[in-house]
Amino acid sequence: MMAPRGDSHVPYKRPRLSSTGDLANDRLGLPIAEARQALVSQFRRLDTAIVVGDTGSGKSTQVPQYLLDHVVPRGGVVCVSQPRRVAAIALASRVSSERASVLGAQVGYSVRFERALSPGTTLCFCTDGVLCREAISDPRLARYDVLVLDEVHERALHTDVALALARAAQGARRGTRRPLKLVVMTATPDVLRLRRYLNGAPVLFVRGRQRALELRHAKSPQLDYLHATLVTIFQVHREEDRGDILVFLTGQDEIEATARICRQLSRVAVGNAGVHRIEVLPLYSALPPTVQQRVFSPVSPDCRKVVLATNIAETSLTIPGIRYVIDSGVVKIKRHNAELGAEVLAVGPVAQSQAAQRAGRAGRDGPGICFRLYTHKQFMALSPLATPEIQRCDLTSVLLNLLAIGVPNVEDFDFMDRPSPDAIQASLQTLQWLGAVKRIETITQGARGMQADNGVRPSKSTNEEHSTINGMVVKTDDRKNNQKKIVLTTLGRTLAAFPLDPQLAKALLAGSELSCLEEMLTFAAVLSVDSFFLTSAGRSKEGDQAATACLRFTSPDGDAPTLAAVFRAYLASGSNKTWCIENTLNHRNLRLASEVRKQLRDICVKLGLKMSSSRNEPSLPLRALCRGLFLQAVRLRPDRKYESFATHRPVTLGPSSALRAVSLRPVVLHHGLAAGGSAGLSMRRATAVKSEWLGEALPAALAHRWMI
DNA sequence: GAGCACTGC
Numbered sequence: 218m219m220a221p222r223g224d225s226h227v228p229y230k231r232p233r234l235s236s237t238g239d240l241a242n243d244r245l246g247l248p249i250a251e252a253r254q255a256l257v258s259q260f261r262r263l264d265t266a267i268v269v270g271d272t273g274s275g276k277s278t279q280v281p282q283y284l285l286d287h288v289v290p291r292g293g294v295v296c297v298s299q300p301r302r303v304a305a306i307a308l309a310s311r312v313s314s315e316r317a318s319v320l321g322a323q324v325g326y327s328v329r330f331e332r333a334l335s336p337g338t339t340l341c342f343c344t345d346g347v348l349c350r351e352a353i354s355d356p357r358l359a360r361y362d363v364l365v366l367d368e369v370h371e372r373a374l375h376t377d378v379a380l381a382l383a384r385a386a387q388g389a390r391r392g393t394r395r396p397l398k399l400v401v402m403t404a405t406p407d408v409l410r411l412r413r414y415l416n417g418a419p420v421l422f423v424r425g426r427q428r429a430l431e432l433r434h435a436k437s438p439q440l441d442y443l444h445a446t447l448v449t450i451f452q453v454h455r456e457e458d459r460g461d462i463l464v465f466l467t468g469q470d471e472i473e474a475t476a477r478i479c480r481q482l483s484r485v486a487v488g489n490a491g492v493h494r495i496e497v498l499p500l501y502s503a504l505p506p507t508v509q510q511r512v513f514s515p516v517s518p519d520c521r522k523v524v525l526a527t528n529i530a531e532t533s534l535t536i537p538g539i540r541y542v543i544d545s546g547v548v549k550i551k552r553h554n555a556e557l558g559a560e561v562l563a564v565g566p567v568a569q570s571q572a573a574q575r576a577g578r579a580g581r582d583g584p585g586i587c588f589r590l591y592t593h594k595q596f597m598a599l600s601p602l603a604t605p606e607i608q609r610c611d612l613t614s615v616l617l618n619l620l621a622i623g624v625p626n627v628e629d630f631d632f633m634d635r636p637s638p639d640a641i642q643a644s645l646q647t648l649q650w651l652g653a654v655k656r657i658e659t660i661t662q663g664a665r666g667m668q669a670d671n672g673v674r675p676s677k678s679t680n681e682e683h684s685t686i687n688g689m690v691v692k693t694d695d696r697k698n699n700q701k702k703i704v705l706t707t708l709g710r711t712l713a714a715f716p717l718d719p720q721l722a723k724a725l726l727a728g729s730e731l732s733c734l735e736e737m738l739t740f741a742a743v744l745s746v747d748s749f750f751l752t753s754a755g756r757s758k759e760g761d762q763a764a765t766a767c768l769r770f771t772s773p774d775g776d777a778p779t780l781a782a783v784f785r786a787y788l789a790s791g792s793n794k795t796w797c798i799e800n801t802l803n804h805r806n807l808r809l810a811s812e813v814r815k816q817l818r819d820i821c822v823k824l825g826l827k828m829s830s831s832r833n834e835p836s837l838p839l840r841a842l843c844r845g846l847f848l849q850a851v852r853l854r855p856d857r858k859y860e861s862f863a864t865h866r867p868v869t870l871g872p873s874s875a876l877r878a879v880s881l882r883p884v885v886l887h888h889g890l891a892a893g894g895s896a897g898l899s900m901r902r903a904t905a906v907k908s909e910w911l912g913e914a915l916p917a918a919l920a921h922r923w924m925i
Numbered sequence: 926g927a928g929c930a931c932t933g934c
Contacts, residue, residue, distance in 0.1 A: 300931065300932075301930095301931065301932080302931090302932075327934075328932095328933095329932075329933055329934085330933095332934085344931095344932065344933080345932075345933095346931090346932045346933045347932090347933070347934070349932095349933075350933060350934055351934065353934085354934080371931090373930095373931065373932080374931080374932075375931085375932060375933080467929070468928075468929060469927095469928070469929090470927080470928095501928095501929080501930095502928095502929080502930065502931090503928070527929055527930075528929055528930055529929080529930065531930085532930080532931090533930070533931075548929070548930095549928090549929040549930090550929065550930095551928095551929065551930085562928070562929070564929090606930095606931085614933085618933090714934095715933090716932090716933035716934085717933085745933095747928085748928085752927085752928075813933095816933090816934090820934090869926090870926095871926080871927070872926035872927050873926090873927070873928090877926090891927085891928080896926070896927085899926085899927085901927090901928080
């Protein structure tokens with residue numbers, strides 16, 4: 218056990234006061250109020266504006282109202298978009314009550330599964346995801362006079378897409394009788410990039426609440442941030458005034474381990490005179506909501522709360538009473554590796570903007586201190602901004618969405634930070650194999666001249682250029698000479714109607730063809746949400762025993778049928794929360810799956826698909842699954858190891874897959890590959906299928922290549 | 926033999 222010894226404390230540089238407290242602002246109203254006139258006159262004049270202000274400046278609640286009351290014409294509609302559902306609903310509710318109106322009348326919201334809107338709604342809060350979907354039926358965003366994009370500094374996937382779509386819509390409406398006004402709001406003062414993207418749009422600064430925040434960096438680099446974390450927690454506990462501590466760590470295991478040591482150490486320390494108790498509270502998204510709620514309840518006056526959190530506390534949850542922040546300086550980030558065709562979850566250093574965000578969580582209710590477990594020099598060497606999500610994730614869904622919107626050139630779509638051409642090509646190739654897009658020759662004047670007149674062909678060297686797509690080595694056309702245009706097929710348009718990965722959407726449609734749509738709705742729903750099974754940390758004491766009881770759901774065919782069985786049992790229980798707890802299942806994810814299924818079913822009905830069930834033929838849903846997930850196929854080699862058809866890379870069966878309970882199956886489909894650690898590539902979830910089903914599902918080009 | 930956080934008319 219580690220104890221905070223005198224010689225192992227983390228030395229911090231002398232405190233520097235970066236700002237002063239100003240509690241008067243609390244009563245005088247929000248800082249933004251005095252800037253109202255100036256903002257309004259700028260908004261009237263400009264077609265695009267950037268608003269910079271801290272959370273707490275009131276910009277998210279006030280700017281939309283200024284626009285509605287003083288900028289748009291009577292009856293004009295303002296849309297405010299956010300990365301997160303809870304924020305959209307909370308803001309709508311807050312603004313609605315500020316205006317003493319009923320939520321859903323003048324002020325409303327629209328998020329997935331939930332909306333409060335009426336024909337008279339002129340101020341609508343929504344999520345970026347909803348806005349991106351709306352653009353499919355309304356690419357000019359014609360319903361809105363003003364579009365406000367909030368929290369743009371987070372660079373969430375849908376925010377970047379929405380921003381690019383908004384620019385395109387604004388361009389299309391420029392010079393018409395109803396131009397689109399765009400207001401982009403960000404908390405990061407570093408707006409050079411954003412400003413250039415928005416053609417030099419003026420930046421309007423809103424003064425934030427002035428709060429006292431003291432930053433202390435480590436004096437020397439720390440080799441072990443977990444050790445430094447423990448030392449600092451107890452140093453703060455011994456030396457600093459009352460106030461709760463928020464610690465940023467990377468993940469569940471690390472948090473639980475640190476919590477255990479912390480509790481042991483505190484039992485030792487509390488024996489000493491004058492040392493108060495501490496209450497250690499883990500906080501991460503996999504925890505059941507009831508356990509998460511504990512961080513919001515106050516502790517007794519003689520006790521100090523220590524919250525050990527992941528990134529969830531950086532943006533999603535704001536914990537009251539935090540006075541001290543301990544920032545480990547590291548974060549876990551998911552990246553999609555197109556070459557491996559896998560998600561890689563890795564620990565890395567935070568960006569400066571994230572460090573600022575973490576520090577800002579201290580002293581929201583009074584003067585605070587942020588302890589950084591890294592030196593000021595190390596801080597200065599950090600990247601100023603985090604890599605935008607659009608450069609880290611699989612683009613298959615995003616590109617299908619853009620094509621459905623009618624974006625003319627998806628390969629050259631003007632994102633603020635463009636994804637790599639390889640990532641785009643990999644996703645287009647996937648869409649092509651799914652039959653969602655095709656490349657058609659478009660003979661432009663220039664191209665015709667070139668090919669007919671002098672017969673120029675791509676030179677041999679460029680023609681034989683290879684690139685790796687989804688891990689497969691593929692010959693690519695020379696892009697300079699490539700006159701092929703990417704167009705959406707009828708199938709692609711149908712796939713885009715579903716809020717699903719295109720692969721799963723295709724499997725769902727195959728369910729209609731094979732008369733097992735009801736079963737496929739369940740497969741699609743359970744595979745598109747996080748696992749139903751609680752991991753050890755989220756379990757109650759009796760949990761492990763009950764988890765064993767859960768084995769009764771295990772299907773020899775793997776995870777899709779197993780999860781479907783759990784889901785059916787959940788519905789049979791009457792969607793009962795107690796039943797979930799008794800069986801150590803994640804109620805939130807089961808409820809989510811049930812809402813997803815309902816939504817998918819409604820879309821199927823709208824598309825005119827007939828509901829059908831394969832009650833007497835259990836293999837039909839598995840065959841349908843093959844028709845969507847064939848790119849995720851894996852085979853068992855003679856040496857009893859699994860290998861991906863697409864990439865020929867070895868993969869292993871992940872530890873939580875239901876297939877581990879049965880003997881090795883010759884062909885399986887995986888539902889997500891994870892890379893990292895010692896295991897190489899591992900399949901998080903997998904379902905066994907028959908080789909002939911895979912054969913009938915494959916497009917000809919792949920059937921030939923894979924020799925099925 | 927191991928899961929950061931979000932989101933989808």
